């Protein structure tokens with residue numbers, strides 16, 4: 179029986195391995211992690227991450243051919259294929275701080291693999307890494323190998339949170355990069371055989387190592403660039419009276435452009451877009467390509483601009499101050515159907531409003547108060563280090579309360595900011611909410627989820643990203 183071990187039981191390692199176990203009953207899969215809490219949660223009824231459909235997949239295989247364990251060394255030494263799916267956050271200190279990927283966790287995993295291995299292994303980069311990482315990993319493994327043969331493959335993951343199981347069941351493509359030697363090709367075939375249990379072979383793309391590594395960074399950069407493009411347009415729409423939804427629709431109808439990923443928003447978030455683009459920028463700079471670096475940097479600058487623009491819109495609309503005012507924040511996760519808050523635009527928007535002395539009442543159906551408090555107190559880039567290495571929850575940020583339903587959050591509020599597109603925000607009883615708010619009552623829809631016309635009929639002053647402005651808002655222009 180082929181044995182797989184995955185180092186890192188996070189958002190990628192957990193769901194990916196659960197699906198491999200489900201689709202490949204002839205393979206034994208062990209997911210290992212140094213975080214005892216995370217592994218305990220994977221072995222309980224309350225999984226450590228919220229992902230639609232994940233519970234069922236885990237329930238079907240756990241204890242049969244899927245195991246979660248903290249015995250990292252045992253499972254690595256027994257495995258034929260070792261996936262490495264550990265954090266690759268942005269460096270916070272030293273050379274390349276604020277841009278380069280921090281490969282500390284990857285390197286320590288590689289050294290451990292070399293230490294405990296007694297048989298040949300295929301080592302698979304699942305984490306997103308800088309192009310050429312495989313070369314460094316190869317060096318670590320071969321210099322410490324005691325004669326064991328390691329083949330390195332790059333097999334980046336393209337799943338999106340909230341749809342991880344769907345994406346894994348039916349991926350657009352699986353990408354496998356390896357050495358162009360007979361041994362490298364043999365390793366590629368072994369991994370292709372795993373995916374071929376359920377992925378049509380024409381969707382399994384095999385390349386050289388560097389193409390696979392770079393394709394992952396490129397894919398995330400292209401996706402984020404689309405959002406920054408539409409968000410840049412949203413500012414121009416507000417200035418001209420065009421409607422960004424109509425513009426996106428018209429642009430996306432061109433089959434060369436396509437309709438997906440053209441929703442204007444308060445900004446993109448999530449653990450990867452910013453981190454991976456910063457990493458790409460750093461690699462370009464290191465390779466003497468400042469023009470290319472600046473081109474991609476602009477995607478992040480526009481994203482920051484969009485968040486600042488939103489905060490300024492809120493403050494300027496409310497008579498240029500939110501000091502002492504209650505603002506309800508609906509949604510804190512970086513997108514719907516996940517409890518993940520890493521690099522969520524809500525952090526920057528909340529910090530911006532707190533900077534203007536607002537009182538925030540925050541509601542998100544999947545994010546705990548403790549997490550929100552930690553996020554609002556955390557330093558930039560700390561969020562993507564392993565949980566057990568993150569700062570313990572500090573004292574709560576005063577002026578912030580976290581509540582468990584939208585009606586409590588909005589009671590007596592002066593304004594509402596919608597920052598995540600949770601479906602439930604579409605069907606709230608906005609009449610009831612309006613009646614319980616201070617007047618004039620404002621809604622700032624950072625995700626274009628509400629029916630603005632209906633809300634205006636109720637009496638709200640409504641701001642929707644990239645849509646023609648209410649007369650009130652026109653009179654109070656926001657400067658980003």
Ligand SMILES: NC(=O)C1=CN([C@@H]2O[C@H](COP(=O)(O)OP(=O)(O)OC[C@H]3O[C@@H](n4cnc5c(N)ncnc54)[C@H](O)[C@@H]3O)[C@@H](O)[C@H]2O)C=CC1
Nearest residue numbers: 186187188189190211212213264265266283305306335564
């Ligand atoms: N979150 C996402 O949707 C996606 C993430 N990625 C990439 O996948 C990688 C992992 O991301 P996530 O799963 O989100 O991270 P995560 O933080 O959820 O999980 C990583 C896990 O690795 C563990 N770990 C770190 N060092 C370890 C070691 N030496 N031995 C054992 N366990 C160790 C940590 O304790 C943590 O539980 C990153 O490179 C990310 O860029 C790629 C595609 C999608």
Ligand SMILES: O=C(O)[C@H]1O[C@H](OP(=O)(O)OP(=O)(O)OC[C@H]2O[C@@H](n3ccc(=O)[nH]c3=O)[C@H](O)[C@@H]2O)[C@H](O)[C@@H](O)[C@@H]1O
Nearest residue numbers: 335336337338339405439440441443446447448450512513
């Ligand atoms: O490498 C990764 O981590 C992953 O990053 C993204 O996945 P994810 O961040 O989970 O979620 P997305 O659906 O891409 O959304 C990212 C952010 O963009 C925002 N977004 C998305 C689409 C859109 O049209 N507009 C928009 O503002 C979302 O609200 C969210 O804040 C990519 O979609 C995945 O392919 C990739 O594997």
